[in-house]
Amino acid sequence: MIERFEITILLDFYGDLLTEKQREIMEMYFNDDLSLAEISENNNTSRQAIHDIIKRCQKSLLDYEGKLGLMKANNDMKAKKKELFNKIESLNDMIDDSELRNKIEEIKSDINDLF
């Protein structure tokens, strides 16, 4: 089963591929934690209709991830970034020169800004 927090992340990546209405409903349910009853009331529609939209959109988001894999690529990237960051940090132990240390601090901050 897909976890709630995964849908939230997929919404970040692929929400723009949904219609505005679909995205709104998904955000109410997954980000704002509104109940089906509350969302259906806000939208003047039935609880069942909202339920169906959520199920359909959830499937779309998973399909997009299956095809484009942005969430997975992002996770892989984060892991690589952390590893790289740690390697650069470990250089500090080998360095006395303060100018060189500063350069390395600068590079660490560049890596942090990378993605």
Next chain:
Amino acid sequence: MIERFEITILLDFYGDLLTEKQREIMEMYFNDDLSLAEISENNNTSRQAIHDIIKRCQKSLLDYEGKLGLMKANNDMKAKKKELFNKIESLNDMIDDSELRNKIEEIKSDINDLF
């Protein structure tokens, strides 16, 4: 006007969001450089039908880029990566210690593998 090579890149990013048939036709036209006449013959359909599919898919690819911006993000990332790589390389001029130099070579190669 959108350049031919941009469509080729967009096809790499978003081709999986097209149907298999659409992607095949786009690849024949943009990657394999077949003419409309050749593609229509291969597909037992009219030149006009192929032309329409290509136009429609081209629009879809541009829409996807407008929404997800993967090509732009990738270009930005490449520029940042190059900058980071150059900064790390410039450290070499400040370093005599061979162990440290080796570490830095390793980090450079990690950056190359990043994306």
